[in-house]
Amino acid sequence: MDFSQLACFDAVAEHLNFSIASDYVHISQPALSRRIQSLENELGIRLFERNQHTVKLTSQGKEILPLAKKILNDCNAMQLHAERMKAGKVGKLDIGYISNLRSWVHPIIEPFRKKYPDIHITLTKMGYSSILAGLDEGTIDMAICFTRILENDVKRTNPTIMERVIGLTKHELVAPSSMEFQTDAEGRIPFEAIKGIPLVILNHLSAPLVQQRLISLSEKHGFIPNIIMEVDSPDDVYALVESGFGATLANANSNVIGSPKMKQYSFSDENPSLPVLSMWSKYSDNSSLKLLLSFMDENEAKAGKE
DSSP, X not given: OOHHHHHHHHHHHHHSOHHHHHHHHXXXXXXXXXXXXXXXXXXXXXXXXXXSSOEEEOHHHHHHHHXXXXXXXXHHHHHXXXXXXXXXSSEEEEEEEOGGGHHHHHHHHHHHHHHOTTXXXXXXXXXXXXXXXXXXXTSOSEEEESOOBOTTOOBOOOTTXXXXXXXXXXXXXXXXXXXXXXXXXXXXBOGGGGTTSOEEEXXXXXXXXXXXXXXXXXXXXXXXXXXXXXXSOHHHHHHHHHTTSOBEEEETTSOOOOSTTEEEEOBSSOOOEEEEEEEEETTOOOHHHHHHHHHHHHHHHHHHHO
16 A cells, blocks of 8 residues: 555545546546555455446445545645755754853844744853854754854864854943943943953853953053953853942843943943854754754845845
8 A cells, every 4th residue: 555546545535536536646547547446455345336427435435535534644744844844944953152142142043933933942051162062062053152262262263163243242331330430421431431440250261252352452541451350150240240349341232231230331432342153063964054044144135235
């Protein structure tokens, strides 16, 4: 028994006419008759009563027909599902991201998730070394981060890892409300205003480029930043700022200000921005990843036209 026999049975049962059914399944009438006869022989029952003028289902044929339709529907559903899997419209995506880039992840993922609801997406906060290992080992499909940095601060040169810039993140000063600054008419401060103030920042492994950018800009203005503590997580940074322990640099898009004990300032003379990258393995065979990359290309093209 095969799919074509069941399809022929269903077509004849639908039209009760061998000539019309043969056109429907795109085979000759004799070939259709042979397949029906072969199916009857395999099942050991007669499916149709037929003569020169009429065709009708036997009582046994009527019982078998719903089962045949279910098999045909299941096969069609399986084929459709396989086609959607091949196109990446059904699948799984594991995405890692640097914690202070959470605000960059959702504008990319949520529209994609809405368009392709059958793709299961997992988002995981990760450190730089974990992201690099995850891409190398295939435990994550894509990463959203600042750059590819190894723990020893040597720029990674791995031709199997692809990357693209998806935007720039602007950093501003988040300070305890008790810390006062002279601001311009737009509420901004000069970068020199952070000279001497105690700073709490993410450590070198958690956010190497933020720390490097802070130091290089401070040196440009002729001073060394007063970093009094380095911690592992943004939550710890903001808890210390809120308690009045010191100020910090934060992603302007992160919306960290949720407490009257903290205040956020943009800089009037500097733009401590960093490129935000998406990264993935060149040899990934995940069709849903290819669909996401195509989706990002389309959105970028649309944004360029607006």
